[in-house]
Amino acid sequence: MGESCVPITPQRVVVLDDTVLANAIALGIHPVGSVASNTTSGLEIPIFLQGKIDFEKIQSIGTQEQPSLEKIMLVKPDLILGFDYFVNYNQLSQIAPTVLIKWDEAGAWKKHLMLFAEALNKTQAAEKLLADYNQRIQEFKTAIGSQLEHFQVSLAYLAGDGSALVRSDVKNSFAGSIVEDAGLSRPPAQDIVGKDYYQIDLSAEMIHLMDGDALFLFSSGNKEANRILKQLQNSPLWKQLKVVxxxxxxxxxxxxxxxxxxxxxxxxxxxxxxYLIEQEKF
Incomplete structure (x- = not known):
């Protein structure tokens, strides 16, 4: 996508994706501008960002799908960071040096962290973050021992649209990659690598595929999510699941x-x- 002369220590960073925003914060960078997305546009700050960011000091520059070039220009960035979707590199690079990372897959989040860290001259900080992550993973494995060697962990989130009531994340999803790092097994239907998508659709008649020894069910906790959850819990098939x-x-x-x-x-x-160490007490 061209070449940019990136400042060694950027001071006014604009981010075009909430993944980049969170990684920048973790690396000690407080962006001056950010897009709003499904994660950051709600009334509540995501749990993983609470206490780590002051959104009042970050200028909104539009949405993730349609960032505003005019608003980006107004914050006078010295570096623009994002993924290579929804945006035009040539237009952005006329405003400020721009680094757009090729999107691989959700499970490639560690690679993306390192690439953005390189652009921010924060490689050592990123390596420390991943070393700490790996240490926590090892601590989890030590705590759990061999007791969960064949314990199958199911991952699903509430969908409720025309094609699915719920969706289950597969191995190369974000959560799937972490569960795999932790050495946990998955139910057979979820123990696959998705090619174009990182989840499988489950209709009300297919929810038996989300059964396992433990189920992590992702919910936003809003009115619509609670409606879908109630619909799911009222299903006779739900009540037949071993995990339930x-x-x-x-x-x-x-x-x-x-x-x-x-x-x-x-x-x-x-x-x-x-849930698997403190609550289950394995």
Missing amino acids: QQNRTHIVDHSTWRSRNILAANGVIDDLFK
Whole structure:
């Protein structure tokens, strides 16, 4: 997408994706401008960003799907960071040096962190973040021992649209990659690598495919999510699931488990400790 002369220590960074925003914050960079997305446009700050960012000091520059060039110009950035979708590199690079990373897949979040860190001259900081992540993963494995060697962890989120009531994340999703790092097994239907998508659609008649020894069900907690959850829980097929009968269904934060950044990754690990170590007491 061309070449940009990137400043060694950028002071006025604009980000075009909430993944980049969270990773920038984790790397010690406070952007001056950011797009609004499904994660950052609501009334509540995502759990993984709470206490780490002051949104009043970040100028909105439009939406993730349609950032405003005019608003970006007004904040006078010295670096623009994002992925290579929805945006025009040539237009952005006329405003400021621009780095757009090629989107691979949700499970490639560690690679994306390192690429953005390189653009921000924060490679050592990123390596430290990933080293800390790996240490927490090892601590989880040590705590759990061999007791969950064949324990299948199911991942699903509330959809409720025309094609699916719920969707299950597969191995190369964001959450799927962390669960795999943690050494946990997956139900057979979810133990696959998606090619174009990182989840499988499950209609009301297919929810048996989300059964397992533990189920992490992602919910935003809003009115629509609660409606879908109630519909799901009222289903006779839901009540037949082994994981439901054994009371091992855990409702977790949708924005954390379906994000793609290092802060959210640590939030997922927090939940693994909470529900599989502290609560289950294996």
